[in-house]
Amino acid sequence: MIVRILLLLALLIAPLTAPTAASAAGGVVSAADPRAAEAGREMLRAGGSATDAAMAMMLALSVVEPQSSGIGGGGLLVHHDGKTGAIATIDGREAAPAAATPGRFTVDGQPMSYRDAFQGGHSVGIPGNIRLMADAHRQWGKLPWARLFEPAIRLADQGYAVTPRLHNALKMVAPLWDAFPDIRAIYWQDGKPAAVGATIRNPALAKLLRDVAASGPDAFYAGEHGAAIAAAVTAAPRNPAPLTLADLASYQAKDRPAVCGNYRRYRVCGMGPPSSGATTILQMLGMIERFDIGRLGKDSPEAWHLIGEAMQLAYADREKYLGDVDFVAVPLAGLVDRDYLARRSALISPARSLAVYEAGTPPGAEPRTAAISGERAGTTHFVAVDGAGDVVSMTSTVEGPFGSQLVASGMVLNNELTDFTFAPEKDGAPVANRVEAGKRPLSSMSPTIVYGPDGKVVLAIGSAGGKRIIMHVMKALVGVIDWKLPAADAMALPNIYFGGGSLLVEQGTSLDAMRPALERLGQPVTAADLPSKLNAVERTAKGWRGAADPRSEGVALAE
Template sequence: MVARLCLLLALILTPIAANAAGGVVTAADPRAAEAGRQMLRAGGSATDAAMAMMLALTVVEPQSSGIGGGGLLVHHDGGTGTLSTIDGREAAPAAATADRFMANGKAMAYGQAFPGGKSVGVPGNIRLMADAHRKWGKLPWAKLFEPAIRLAENGYAVSPRMARFMGYVSPLWQDFPEIAALYTRDGKAAPAGTIIRNPALAGLLRDIATGGPDAFYAGRHGAAIAAAVTNAPRHPVPLTLADLAAYQAKERAPVCGEYRGYRVCGMGPPSSGGVTILQMLGMIERFDMAKLGKDSPTAWHLIGEAMQLAYADRETYLGDVDFVSVPLAGLIDRNYLAKRSALISPVRSLGRYQPGTPPGAEPRTAGISGEVSGTTHFVAVDGNGDVVSMTSTVEGPFGSQLVASGMVLNNELTDFTFVPERNGAPVANRVEAGKRPLSSMSPTIVYGPDGKVVLALGSAGGKRIIMHVMKALVGFIDWKLPAAEAIALPNIYFGGGALQVEQGTSLDAMRPALEKLGQPVSPADLASKLNAVERVGNGWRGTADTRSEGVALTE
């Protein structure tokens, strides 16, 4: 009870927004944000702070992210102005084949596919961390692990959010004794406030701190990962030490586009986030969104129309560029987006949202990927103006439900399209050995008309991540809202043949007006978990989504 009270007081008393002339961090958990702040106060860079937050989240947010999964990082160098991105997305092992999630000629149900070995990709976050630290880190490698090791060793309180997600998946744990041993008490999911200690994870973190990334991808910990997947109680499949040794994080070219004098930059494939956001912005740019304002049903209708057209392209053309030809330039070509925008009417829904034919596109058949709501995001800015925006994930709640060396292993391979061919043509996001599944993670950095960084943000939320970031960008750029108010705007998505609006919000109240435009509208639980840092004068302001447990802290 005392532990639970302390946690609740911390959540109440810690600000969700913070201003500073120096560094700022924001994360989806106060304990992770504190780990980042400790690095800044020790003289570390934004990269040091971000990596310490990623490690701490491994401990305190195992339902959403961690080193058993992967991530995507966008970095702005305050000295040179250089923008870089690192792809730490998980990869399919060598034994993976196109029919991995097929059974008797049909696609497996998601609920059948995600628990166990088939869904686990080779984790990428530690290789990403090593590359980022080598390029931009200032503190010793081992220093970044100290907060996470303390949390794992000394214990941390289960947050209400973690407890809620445990409630969703704990019925599965009768088949997964390792995760049950960590997170259940007396046969039930540990309630909020329960102190969790994870000495096995502390040992893993300590070994990586002293032995570098090879201590994760080889040796006894690599063997533990391989054994957990190969001998999984459900869907055991090969994942080998060779798979782990072959993994590399990859520096990718950022994807950038102009919108009303601002430069919006994000990740390219295997992320669909950067491309899809730029497509939507390009489609709505011909409309006077500022004049319409945030309380206009027409404005939200336009966002909804652009969304459904962009997602149709997403499902058709996007995948891992190392395996499939992606018409990246064509998808964000201004002439192409003008043609797509011409399909949008401010007074009537289009009704059917088909993919277009962007310049350079090969004939392609659409497929549907199966991302679920999960993941985490964090942002760090240091006193030199370096900015890191990173999204990290194990996919769904507690990933595959498998544990190795105290860490939860991801279920990222369920982000592939289960059906490898449609109408006799291969699907871009089909399973292939070594391939990285399509992601909606959208770490984003925005430059103002003066060329300076004005905003860095991202979110959790599965395929909805793109829309959470999109509405915040429209709020910030078009409606001139501070980041906190832009994040607080209602969320919008689509599904089940309807436009979905966040229940209980101002957008929910617009349903009658939106439905008059010709499309069914349904209220839905579209909770988000955004984190952002914005430039304010000569300093920075961090903020976290009030729908989450996140906070922003100053150096």
């Protein structure tokens, strides 16, 4: 009995006492859950590449962090090749099935509420993470495909302890699960959400992982598991919608060009559409570059005011112009054009907030109306670097907490289609991010790699947080580049966002204390709960150093 009690205590405190930072001359990993980080380190110690480590973490997170990410969802990956210096990205974003139409989230011509839309079948996009994994492993993997699955299979088979974050997510969605007995059977015990420290086992997910490990990605998209996905969506207890084996078979991850831009003496690279992360970050950096943010410092209300102004102007462009480039003409070059950003920056005054934040007209833009999309604050991020200098920054998601609330073969299925803009038209014009068959919804996922003045990688970073992801990464980049902070301290900086006509600042932080000074600049300022879940690796004079957001249960581990 005493041994069992000590073991339980160890499981309870492990996420709180595990290292949030780690340094090594060789490889380093960082993830939002210690068990996932350990899976990544296991791959590095077995001689695996950064890609092997990242994919093992993605699979392990599918087991231990089902509220945020998994193979039932999708992801975006940025890769740096340590030998050639090449930067590459893979788009594993979920896609709408063939039956999806622009009116999917409307009733009598009016947009549905998110509450009515996200549960059940019609919010599920075709999962992309396994195809992404296969593409990445083919290009950069070193270990056998099946080896990457071993930590996740052990966790699903042998069980894992419920963390406070998972327990809180279970409590939050508990009132929604009356119609979803399949997911409740996995994560509830004794008629209620599993308690902190309780053991969760998921044999169905373990079988799925074993089958894909043995037979490759087709075992996920076809056969019994493909049929299970299709059946779960088509016969969902709420909002059933067609999703076929043909839909699953047609899905492909896509190699896309990275979007890069210069800020001061650094080069910042990330994902292009369907991600809005890199373009929006580069726009904000371009708008604040004429200001001496470094001299102002992290404790300056003026510095945060300038960041807030650039944020709201960049997000206005995001809502108007960004979407899936396979369906929409996105003026990518124009959005990050230096002259265009100079004109946008000229709208920003250090002494006064703008009354209205409207989209501009970047070079190459077609006439279009802006329409707000609605991502929810879920998701996870993880990073890895190996001894050869390969670097991977990947964000993975099932969208909101526990996605659509549907499960198939033990995995949570995403609700990513609610990232589409529900209203297909505005002012008589089609919305860039409207639903269309085969289309990928706009995302704020922002996996990022930064190159220093010497051309070498200095930082790889990303975050969870829905549409706030972009701002979490942005403030960390400013912290590292302008304020010369270690990545851990930059991630710990206060979070900032906007909404309801107000600038939002993270409550209980130094930024919260600046509210009176910020309000004197003319915009209402509201303290809000703005959690984040950043993970990063950075290059230092002594080698690589990993770090995790102090707000999360995440850790960094050295090889």
